[in-house]
Amino acid sequence: MLETNHSNAELAAEITASAEPMQRLVLEVGKALVGQDVLVHRLLIGLLTGGHLLIEGVPGLAKTTAIATLSKAIDADFQRLQFTPDLLPADLIGTQVYRPQQQEFVVQKGPIFANLILADEINRAPAKVQSALLESMQERQVTIGGETFSLPDPFLVMATQNPIEQEGTYRLPEAQMDRFMMKVVVDYPTRHEELQILNRMSRTRQQIAIGTVTTPKEILHARDLVDAVFVDQQIAEYIVDLVMATRKCEAYGLAIGPWIQFGASPRATINLTLAAKANAFLHRRAFVVPQDVKDIAMDVLRHRVMITYEAEAEEKTSEDVVNMILEAIPVP
Template sequence: MFESNAADHDSADPQPIADKQLAEKIERHAEPMQRLAHEVAKTLVGQQVLVHRMLVGLLTGGHLLIEGVPGLAKTTAVATLSKAIHADFQRLQFTPDLLPADLIGTQVYRPAQQEFVVQKGPIFANLILADEINRAPAKVQSALLEAMQDRQVTIGGETFPLPNPFLVMATQNPIEQEGTYPLPEAQMDRFMMKVVVDYPTRNEELEILARMSRTRRVEEVTAVTTPSEVMQARDLVDMVFVDQRIAEYIVDLVMATRKCEAYGLSISQWIQFGASPRATINLTLAAKANAFLHHRAYVTPQDVKDIAMDVLRHRVMITYEAEAEEKTSEHIVQMILDAVPVP
């Protein structure tokens, strides 16, 4: 199901003497995640990387930004995952006329009681699908920013905590599409990963045709896990071992986006801003979740390399010179991954 394996590592892996009891717990609690992936695959054809990243988001509480042109099943993927978890789910269609109150709620006056009461909005759910997030105005983006970062919202001067787990999976069309606007850099940094969805292969499209070219839905999604199982798995992800050499490798990857000359890269003219310390934290958490999904109690360099592009691509801001030379943030991140020595 997942695209990497411990046997694929191209360098010596730090393999500590893992606690056998922890390894057994990880083996047991990773099984619901496999059931979840299998259930999503009943509806979603292909897109294994997207499904894997959604599971990483679930295991770490990291929000996902999913980008791709219309028609690539971005919304279907998130909605299917939500149905496969017995949890509260809300789909929000972002439009230019959306108001913050439509998202977080507002105060409503009750004449009978002669008082204002709080009417909570759809943001109070475990899983939020923010569909076409880059169509929303700035005020809505600010309201969502507080919810994503602090797991709370403020209504009429009163603060309300959001349920746990709380996860935002947002979809967006590329900014070249008509009627869309780039997200603020501050909000982009709140997303743990940006996953770019590509067109299906020929065989996958034939499978899509066989499944979907009918007027009636053939197979409904069944809930195969619960929020409590997700939270138990998160506790184990926190316990996954990260060797000091792996930690230094992660820091070097992020530092190379800011001081590339120190790592033998002459690409500073292409980088406007490098990744923030939040990238270091998120890359470590995502690598631990990747190890967990492969039933391991320790992180390897390949875990970091597997996930680094999605964690860093939206945090490296490129210059106009880079755009003129047709260089993207993905090009820069790949050059850094190739240049920084693997422990």
């Protein structure tokens, strides 16, 4: 448990105060977005940790609306990139343009130089574009003509992919999948939510005004507080056990080895810890509890556990594997 000394009390008070703009952000995004509470929550975790999101869902579930509205509410730059098979790396990061008047090449920066990036249908782009995006996501920088440029901070990539239409798509490399902090599966709205969507959106002209409720500077300050959130040693060991169980399941009494081709990488351990700390921050706590880990574990692990053909033959998914692990590992 968190010690109740003066410094920790001050930290708790500062976290409570700094989490308030995040709650206002949720309410502001809610003006344009019905339902999708999990998606908005994961977007906030991405902002607070600098982690990127892979969103999987059928068309029409407001994935674009979510991140576009978020960018307006935090006064940040937003770019939507439609990934297509003929997209080139220069279309993403920029290129050098020759100016005959000066007789020199000038760097023309691409749309990647924004705070929030929506990479729509990311699996439609070829390998060279995936490689260019990979450097941007991991290094927070791009290289144009031998010159390196830093990307703005905060920088968040939300990539979407359609799970039902695979014609003309490229499978994302495992290395790039691992760069995404979370994979969020967006489902259809409930009947009540769909009725709200009908009442709010069935107009030819939308009159929804989104106000600015926070700034990138406040987001960066909140990140410093997320770093200060306390993680008890028992919870740290719980996180490590969850990840290790995806690699050496027999050591944890799980007979699912034939279903797992590759387990989660050490990056999963880091991401799960950061996401749990951000989840605690959003709940205005200065310390992580086991439920923070359980709440976020599926989104952090589902795309990092590679299943075998045997698992597919038995109609098992990576989500089934993660659920079994969550049920088997004792909660501290």
